[in-house]
Amino acid sequence: MSRFILSLLVALGSSFQIFAQEKEPIVILISLDGFRYDYVERFQPENLLRFIAEGTSAEALIPSFPTKTFPNHYTIATGMLPEHHGLVDNSFYEPFKDQVYTMGNRDIVQDGYWYGGTPIWVLAEENGIKAASYFFVGSEAPVKGIRPSEYYDYDGDVPNLTRISKVFGWLQLPDTERPRMITLYFSDMDNVGHAYGPSNDEKIKQQLYTLDRELGALFEGIKSFDLPISVILVSDHGMADVEKTKLINLDQLTEGIDARVVNNGALAHIHLKNPEDKPKAIELIQSRSPQVSIDDFSQNSNYTDTSKYPQRFGDFIIIPEFGYYLADNRGMMRYQNNSARLKTEVFGEHGFSPKNHEMHGIFYAKGPRIKAGEQIKPFQNIHIYPLLCELLGLDIPAEIDGRKEVLAPILKD
Numbered sequence: 054m055s056r057f058i059l060s061l062l063v064a065l066g067s068s069f070q071i072f073a074q075e076k077e078p079i080v081i082l083i084s085l086d087g088f089r090y091d092y093v094e095r096f097q098p099e100n101l102l103r104f105i106a107e108g109t110s111a112e113a114l115i116p117s118f119p120t121k122t123f124p125n126h127y128t129i130a131t132g133m134l135p136e137h138h139g140l141v142d143n144s145f146y147e148p149f150k151d152q153v154y155t156m157g158n159r160d161i162v163q164d165g166y167w168y169g170g171t172p173i174w175v176l177a178e179e180n181g182i183k184a185a186s187y188f189f190v191g192s193e194a195p196v197k198g199i200r201p202s203e204y205y206d207y208d209g210d211v212p213n214l215t216r217i218s219k220v221f222g223w224l225q226l227p228d229t230e231r232p233r234m235i236t237l238y239f240s241d242m243d244n245v246g247h248a249y250g251p252s253n254d255e256k257i258k259q260q261l262y263t264l265d266r267e268l269g270a271l272f273e274g275i276k277s278f279d280l281p282i283s284v285i286l287v288s289d290h291g292m293a294d295v296e297k298t299k300l301i302n303l304d305q306l307t308e309g310i311d312a313r314v315v316n317n318g319a320l321a322h323i324h325l326k327n328p329e330d331k332p333k334a335i336e337l338i339q340s341r342s343p344q345v346s347i348d349d350f351s352q353n354s355n356y357t358d359t360s361k362y363p364q365r366f367g368d369f370i371i372i373p374e375f376g377y378y379l380a381d382n383r384g385m386m387r388y389q390n391n392s393a394r395l396k397t398e399v400f401g402e403h404g405f406s407p408k409n410h411e412m413h414g415i416f417y418a419k420g421p422r423i424k425a426g427e428q429i430k431p432f433q434n435i436h437i438y439p440l441l442c443e444l445l446g447l448d449i450p451a452e453i454d455g456r457k458e459v460l461a462p463i464l465k466d
């Protein structure tokens with residue numbers, strides 16, 4: 054009798070195990086804004102090191118140009134280059150609307166007009182998979198008329214642990230209600246990198262260890278669910294030191310040129326009132342500073358293709374030499390104040406060409422289908438999207454720039 058019960062329990066146990074394995078896959082995509090590729094090696098944060106050892110990591114994640122927050126988050130979310138998904142910069146002018154897209158304008162950020170492609174949460178919802186987001190660029194706007202089932206208006210003051218406990222709340226839901234495509238976003242490393250520069254060991258390390266403790270809590274909590282969860286940790290870009298003395302006054306640089314100037318620091322878009330002024334304007338700018346170059350999209354452009362949204366780039370862009378940064382009069386004042394307040398002569402910035410390895414970010418992935426203890430070469434962030442599709446069992450849209458072959462080797466057979 055007891056043998057019968059024992060074998061019954063064994064049979065039940067194994068059927069439960071099969072049941073657990075058959076649960077539908079869940080993907081949690083986490084962005085650590087501004088997390089540079091070398092922070093883990095430099096500071097050895099214990100929870101991230103353990104996560105990396107149990108999964109696959111890339112030596113670096115190569116962002117797309119410009120290496121700014123909004124274009125690159127949305128590239129990760131859609132598998133498309135900025136010039137194809139439409140967010141060609143953190144801020145840019147759209148003549149068809151006579152509006153400047155800016156991150157700080159909630160009405161604009163939440164207007165689906167600006168967003169091309171099919172973000173992974175939209176693709177999930179289109180295929181009957183519930184998506185939920187505790188912040189991600191694009192998640193607040195209806196794209197193709199669709200938002201994640203749950204999302205929040207961005208508020209940088211929400212503590213990381215509040216965001217993390219909401220994710221636990223989602224995972225606790227019954228199978229039929231539980232979201233299976235989840236995004237999370239943490240801005241800490243970007244904030245500290247901007248304030249003090251990525252070479253400031255003390256400040257970077259301090260912030261990294263705090264974040265690592267919070268991530269440790271997240272990783273432990275996820276383990277306790279016994280669900281087939283894949284966690285993909287990424288960053289949008291790295292960070293480079295910019296000395297206060299290497300700021301270039303953009304108002305002085307473009308003085309006397311009749312144009313709309315949209316400044317993003319590592320590049321500025323110039324929309325001339327009269328396109329015929331272009332040769333004269335370029336000559337004037339170059340005569341004023343040897344530290345800037347001009348990209349008019351004709352050859353070796355930083356953008357690979359301007360044909361889809363030609364009106365959003367301007368007549369040309371001004372690009373400072375790596376390590377220099379553009380600031381208008383107000384920006385110069387702000388840097389001056391920050392320098393006094395934070396007692397630093399060095400800041401951190403990004404947006405420069407992804408050819409500079411300082412701009413490179415991270416890719417760490419772990420899950421039931423992802424190989425453990427593997428390291429792969431740097432790859433461009435357009436290729437993450439097909440992996441997310443594969444993990445969720447979704448067909449990859451034809452329009453994307455990423456290729457599924459790039460990350461196929463990280464999957465178990």
Ligand SMILES: [Zn+2]
Binds near residue numbers: 087289290
């Ligand atoms: Zn960023």
